[in-house]
Each structure stands twice: as C-alpha cells, then as structure tokens.
Amino acid sequence: MLILFTIVSDHRFQRIAMKFKFCSDGDCPLWALAALHALSSLPVPIFRNLLHHVVEEHPDDGIMEILKDTNLSSREECARAAAVLRWTLKQTHRCGCSGVQLARDLLVLGVPRAHASAIADAAESGREAYEAHIKNNGFMINKLTDITASPGPEGTVDTIKLTLHVDEVFTGEQKTDELIIDKSQAKVLLEEMKKALKRMEEIDV
Numbered sequence: 001m002l003i004l005f006t007i008v009s010d011h012r013f014q015r016i017a018m019k020f021k022f023c024s025d026g027d028c029p030l031w032a033l034a035a036l037h038a039l040s041s042l043p044v045p046i047f048r049n050l051l052h053h054v055v056e057e058h059p060d061d062g063i064m065e066i067l068k069d070t071n072l073s074s075r076e077e078c079a080r081a082a083a084v085l086r087w088t089l090k091q092t093h094r095c096g097c098s099g100v101q102l103a104r105d106l107l108v109l110g111v112p113r114a115h116a117s118a119i120a121d122a123a124e125s126g127r128e129a130y131e132a133h134i135k136n137n138g139f140m141i142n143k144l145t146d147i148t149a150s151p152g153p154e155g156t157v158d159t160i161k162l163t164l165h166v167d168e169v170f171t172g173e174q175k176t177d178e179l180i181i182d183k184s185q186a187k188v189l190l191e192e193m194k195k196a197l198k199r200m201e202e203i204d205v
Contacts, residue, residue, distance in 0.1 A: 020105040022088065022097040028109060035084035036111055038077070042070060044114045054085045055122050085119070092123040093131075099124035142175075143167040149186070158183045 019025045039047060050066050063078045072081055092102050099120035106116035145165050152159025162179040181189070 020109070021101045022092045022095050022105055024091075024095050031080075032084050032087060033109060035080045036088070036106070036109060038072060039081055039084070040110065040112050040115055042067075042072070042115075044118075046070065047115055048118050050081065051085060051118055051122055054082050055089070055126065088119060089123050089126060093127060097123075099127075145174075152180055156180065160186050162186075 020028050023029075039050075042050070046066065050063065053062055053066060060079070060082055063082055064073070064075065067073050067078055067081065072078065088102075091097075092099075097105075102123055103116045103120040106119060107113060111119075143166065145167055147165065148163045150161050150163070152161050159180055160183055162181060164177045164179070166175045166177065167173075168175060
C-alpha cells in the first residue's frame with residue numbers, strides 16, 4: 001500500500017496507509033508511480049494523443065514522434081510511458097475497477113484531473129472488448145498454434161527436439177519454446193495425449 005505522510009499539529013509525521021482498487025487493493029509499484037508522475041508533466045493534448053496511440057496499439061515508433069518536443073523524448077522514457085499506460089489499463093480491467101474508481105485512485109496518487117479522467121475514459125471504452133476476450137479465453141493460459149519435431153542436437157542419443165509455437169492469450173505475443181526429450185518419452189507423451197483427447201470427447205456436450 002502507498003504510504004502518505006501528513007504533518008500533525010506537534011510537527012510529527014503521521015503515516016496514512018492507502019490501497020488502490022486498480023492495484024488489487026494493494027500497493028502501486030514504485031516504477032508505475034514514478035512513470036505516472038512523469039506523464040503528469042505533459043500538456044493535456046499531447047497526453048491524450050499518446051493515450052490514443054497506445055490504446056489503438058499503433059507501433060511504438062510513433063510514440064517518439066508524439067513526445068519529441070517534451071522532456072520525455074528519450075527512447076527509454078517513451079518506452080516507460082507506453083508501458084505504464086498499458087499496465088494501468090490492464091490492471092483496471094483485471095481488477096474489475098470502474099472508471100470512476102480508477103480516476104479517484106489516480107487523483108490520490110497525484111495524477112492531474114484531466115490526465116486521470118482521460119485514462120479512466122480509455123479504460124471504460126475498452127472494458128467491453130476485454131470482457132468478451134476473457135469470456136472466450138478466460139480458462140486458457142496460452143494457445144498452442146503449432147508443433148514441430150526434429151532430430152535432437154548433435155551429441156545427444158535417441159532424442160527429439162520439439163518446437164512449440166504458442167500465442168499468449170492476454171498479451172497476444174507469439175512465443176517459441178524448444179524441448180529436448182528422449183524418443184521413449186515422446187511415445188509416452190503421445191499416448192497420454194491420445195487418452196486425454198478421448199476423455200475430452202467423452203465429456204463434450
């Protein structure tokens with residue numbers, strides 16, 4: 001949880017513990033807090049342009065063009081700006097946080113009202129698409145799109161290299177994983193998969 005300090009009448013500091021709905025009722029990570037504060041320095045039109053660019057998932061190269069005349073023009077700052085906006089929107093959806101509550105949380109964190117309102121509006125606009133996506137893929141960690149088998153690396157005996165092509169459900173990122181297994185293990189794995197498929201067909205309704 002974020003720890004805020006206030007000065008009481010006898011000049012001592014009193015700690016106020018706060019929780020944030022879009023952070024799973026917990027802390028706001030320091031990196032996100034710092035990045036949000038950095039974005040607060042942007043003029044509202046530039047900030048809205050940046051937010052729209054991120055929400056529409058345009059290439060990140062365009063972010064440098066948007067921020068070229070600001071104090072966030074470096075490649076590192078541009079990457080951080082995009083990352084914190086994506087993270088905030090995803091956290092809002094995953095935690096079931098309303099746009100109104102998100103705006104309140106951001107205001108407490110020191111984000112200017114116009115910036116907080118823009119992020120909250122973007123979160124509300126994308127909520128329906130997010131919920132539809134979860135409904136269709138909510139019980140899936142990732143999606144196996146292809147698998148290939150080839151002889152194992154040189155120097156190994158009786159091995160097979162399995163290459164798994166996977167689409168991450170929540171990020172949309174495509175990944176490739178490689179496994180080196182014994183041929184005997186491959187046969188056992190195939191038999192187990194056949195049993196699993198048969199079982200799924202039996203319970204399919």
